[in-house]
Amino acid sequence: AQSVTQLGSHVSVSEGALVLLRCxxxxxxxxxxxxxxxxxxxxxQLLLKYTSAATLVKGINGFEAExxxxxxxxxxxxxxxxxxxxxxxxxxxxxxxxxxxxxxxTILRVKS
Amino acid sequence: xxxxxxxxxxxxxxxxxxxxxxxxxxxxxxALYWYRQSLGQGPEFLIYFQGTGAADDSGLPxxxxxxxxPEGSVSTLKIQRTERGDSAxxxxxxxxxxxxxxxxxxxxxxxxxxL
Numbered sequence: 514a515q516s517v518t519q520l521g522s523h524v525s526v527s528e529g530a531l532v533l534l535r536c537x538x539x540x541x542x543x544x545x546x547x548x549x550x551x552x553x554x555x556x557x558q559l560l561l562k563y564t565s566a567a568t569l570v571k572g573i574n575g576f577e578a579e580x581x582x583x584x585x586x587x588x589x590x591x592x593x594x595x596x597x598x599x600x601x602x603x604x605x606x607x608x609x610x611x612x613x614x615x616x617x618x619t620i621l622r623v624k625s
Numbered sequence: 626x627x628x629x630x631x632x633x634x635x636x637x638x639x640x641x642x643x644x645x646x647x648x649x650x651x652x653x654x655x656a657l658y659w660y661r662q663s664l665g666q667g668p669e670f671l672i673y674f675q676g677t678g679a680a681d682d683s684g685l686p687x688x689x690x691x692x693x694x695p696e697g698s699v700s701t702l703k704i705q706r707t708e709r710g711d712s713a714x715x716x717x718x719x720x721x722x723x724x725x726x727x728x729x730x731x732x733x734x735x736x737x738x739x740l
Contacts, residue, residue, distance in 0.1 A: 522665075545726045556629070556716070556731040557668070564726040603667050607725045611656065612681060615667030 515540045515606050519616035527624050532591040534619045536578075536604030539585065546587045547605045547613065548578055557603065563587060574598070599623045627651070629732035631717050637738045638707055646702040646735045648717030654730075656723030657700050659692055660716040662734070668716055674700060675723050707739045 520535040538544055546563040561572025568580045578589045587604060601620045605613040630649045638644050650657050655676055660668035670684040674694045682692075689707075694700040704711055714736050718729040 517667075547728075549731075554733070556733045557718075558731070559728050562726065562728065605667075611673050611675075611720075611723050611725055612658065612670040612684070613660075613668070613729060614670070615660075617665070617667050 515544065515614050517604050517606050517614055517616035519602075519604050519619050521619055522617065523620045523622065525622040525624060526594045528596055529593050532576075532589070532594045532598065532621065534589040534602050534604075534621065536587045536589065536616060537585055538587060538604075538606045540606060543582075545607045546578075546580065547607070548572065548576070548587075548589050549603045549605060549615075551601045551603065551618075553600075560589070560602075594621075594623045596623050596625065629717055629719055629730050631715075631732040631735050633735060634733065635736045635738075637740065639740050640707060640709060642707050642739075644704050644707055644737065646704075646715050646737070648700045648702070648719075648732060650698065650700070650717070650719030651730055652698075654719035654721055655697070656720045656727070656729075657694060658718040658720075658729060659700070659702050660718065662714045662716055664713075671702070671715075673723070680723075704737075707737075709739050712737055712739045 516539045518537045548560040549557040563580045571577045604616045657674040659671040662668045673681040677697045689705045692702045714734040716734045718731045720727040
């Protein structure tokens with residue numbers, strides 16, 4: 514069965530610092546991987562997705578993620594955090610079907 | 626254009642009651658999904674529709690949960706004999722074709738509280 518593990522339920526960074534949110538997946542076949550962001554009282558919004566076209570994926574709002582098969586990872590990064598990045602981030606995998614399997618989420622706090 | 630909408634945004638009910646949650650997907654999207662998000666957890670898959678039919682209902686927790694999409698657009702999630710453990714945010718999503726790599730567009734959710 515496919516699964517996703519997000520290391521760190523809470524991450525705190527200073528404004529302007531690097532953001533690194535970790536995601537590891539388990540899959541027996543090449544996966545499609547997604548990062549979603551959820552702002553308070555809003556629906557999930559897609560940040561970026563990996564569909565095997567390129568291992569480094571660029572998304573919205575300056576975020577990017579790198580697919581590393583050898584490490585079964587798909588970590589999310591942003592070079593410089595902004596206050597508006599404070600939200601909850603979810604990594605998800607879709608394999609051989611249509612449903613998404615989500616990680617437990619990481620709440621990002623940005624300190625001024 | 627309009628996104629996925631869900632009504633009501635909040636629903637408070639008593640244990641044992643019946644509830645219906647509605648989802649209006651993006652126009653033209655053939656695939657529709659229901660997820661449930663409990664406090665502190667990621668969304669969990671409940672059911673997936675392709676057109677009018679339920680293509681995958683493996684996530685429905687028990688037979689108290691049922692969902693329909695009679696005309697291939699609006700969907701209703703129905704919960705009978707609600708229990709306190711059903712309290713969660715119920716999310717609906719739609720995608721253009723239902724292919725695994727297609728983006729799923731999520732609605733804001735319905736927060737269900739069972740007293």
